[in-house]
Amino acid sequence: MRLSGDVRRPVLLLPAVLALVLLPAAPADAWRPWPHLKPNASASDIFGQSKKYEGSSEFVKLKYHMGPVLTANITVHTIWYGVWPKAQKKVIREFISSLSATGVKRPSVAGWWRTVQMYTDQTGDNISQIVRLGQEKNDRFYSHGKSLTRLSVQSVIKSAISTRTRPLPIDPKNGVYLLLTAPDVSVQDFCNNVCGFHYFTFPSIVGYTLPYAWVGNSAKLCPGQCAYPFAVPDYIPGLKPLKAPNGDAGVDGMVSVIAHEIAELASNPLANAWYAGQDPSFPVEIADLCEGIYGTGGGGSYTGQMLEDGDGTTYNMKGIRRKFLVQWVWNHVVSYCTGPNALDQ
Template structure:
């Protein structure tokens, strides 16, 4: 490795706490939320973008890899989780590769992600499976984590038996109620990056997503809770699986997996010129869940017989509400529940 390459690696290590953060809530004043919704709180309802505009977005490929090989997911449950909470999240992950679910389905939603290719012409894979799980209910790293200590949690899980799968592995760290993570609720609901060999022994793509149901559902479980400043502009929706925190997490998981798969090493698909502050395919569509979405409106979504809102079907009759992602073909936000 030459001196310039060494400098770039060191720079990314130093800037890691600052980049690749995601908040699915569309009305904060962060750079990416403005890109995604076209509005700030003072301009609520003024967006003209709706599902997105090709005139405003310059998503480019930067020659890096996408995750084209079958993805093996390794789930790390940090803190206390109920069986029903784990079941909802697992069922969503299983649904990504389950083409038997009725339309509009989770797998159809993922088909937009698979449109992204690398320089060899290989598409993002359609195959995702859960290959292993780790449980740390005792909070061995404490109840307050930094972005770097998330990597220590991954390292602990590998030492406890999870494979260090540097070929196909993606590691998902879920933190439960009562666990504070750097910038959680204040700026982010989840983020993705890759581990440092100095900390974990390998370069492994990973994402962290936190449970917000007790702490900040109005920020990270939108639209199942809405902030007070919105007043009567919109009402909170009933979550499809009965837990606003977990149902909100599902959309953040979808967001992070889509971005991680299309930009795993921060050098593939993103908008903007600065890799330390990329705008990725999920960021471009924050707050959009159906046709007409944008400017404080989620878009057209379905309602079941109990009044719960959803936009995609999963396996075993599950229903989920997940945000749309940017399509490189349509050059707009896209989802399988779009109205023709």
């Protein structure tokens, strides 16, 4: 994810331990799913820009910087931090399982992942088609408290892989570690333009270099910022939120952030693969380029054309048994944002 100007992220061109000595410890700051709006913006300002935009091929200079991408089958190991109802877990699990699902009618989550798969490493190998659920760890008792810093996020992961009781497997090659925090957990910079971030763990803290992402449930702290468009910022009068496809604005909002982070972990796991920008400590990655775009015509402050179910819920792709609303990602072959619900496919 793109840094928001407060913390910088290094490019890992040196061995991990040496890099820790020379470079600052800063995960990639996350995207925020709501459009970039002025505090006095009106609903007409938001939805009045329905031009075909979907990113800017004229100005975007996405480049490959010779680092690895996740070409081996990807296994997502999940840490549920705090108290999580079973129904919420089911929504997130099914989304992850749907990334590799076959036989789902278009527009599908797997169709969305095929754009991510187009990215390759220096040998020409593509990002893996396979994304599967791995093992899970529940941390119901908030072992590191209800207020986490960026570095203590890594300590939570260390606890999950080193606990005596059912530790998560240590899987540097195939594993992606997904830390999900409950609505009553605050994380450094959460809600302040940050809804999630990804990076890699430091051997000095965790003992290994493991790609990981954190995403928070914003339902209590800042739904208008991080669960958009199923919740809207208080400062925009007259704007109505959309109806969430799974009936839970916080979790449905998390799904798009999780997708965003997994896509960027796959294409830039060690901060030295696919990103735009001259400053490697301030990268713009493949999902950053499509912030707030969910359908054809999206761009600026318009989300694009989405789908509506019979019960009034809004979505843009189908999973195995559920529907989801997920932002698009950058397609470097055609140089604009694409998604499975595009009208021109």
